[in-house]
Amino acid sequence: MDWSTYDGWCWIDCYQLDDKGDAIARRSLFLMPEHVQFVPPPPPRPTPAGRKPPARKPPKVG
Template sequence: MRAPLPAAGDLIEVTRAASVQFVKPIRCRVIRVLDWITYDGWCWLDVYQLDDKGDAVARRSIFVQPVGLVVHRRTAPAPVGRQRWPGPKVRPGTQR
C-alpha cells in the first residue's frame, strides 16, 4: 500500500521514518512533488525548510518515503463575505 503524496502548500514533518538522513527532524512547506524517476515507495520533494517560528530558511530538494512523513494538510482559507464600502462620511450640517 502506498502512502498519498503531500500536495503543494502542505506542512510536513520529515523524520528518520521518511529517510535515514533526517536524524534530527525538520519541518517543511511543500512546494511541489517532483516527477523524477525513483525507487518504488520513494519520491523527491521541493520544499522550504522552516525554522521554529515557521519562517522559510532554506529551499531544498529531499528524497523521502511518503509513508514516513507526518503531513498536516493545508486548510483552505474561510471565504470572506463581500465587503461593502460605507461611502464618504458626511459632516453634520453639510449637504451630500
C-alpha cells in the first residue's frame, strides 16, 4: 500500500502470530526506521512434565 509519509518515516505491515506461527491479526505501523530496535523473542514456555513410567531394571544374571 502506498501511503504518503513524512521524511524519515515509513509504514510497515506486521502480523501477530499464534503459538503455531499462523498469522491471526494484521498491524500497520508508522515509524522511523532509524529508531527501530530488535527485541529477541521470549524463550519458549516449558511444557508440563508428563508422568513417565517407572524405569525398568534389567534382570539380574547369575
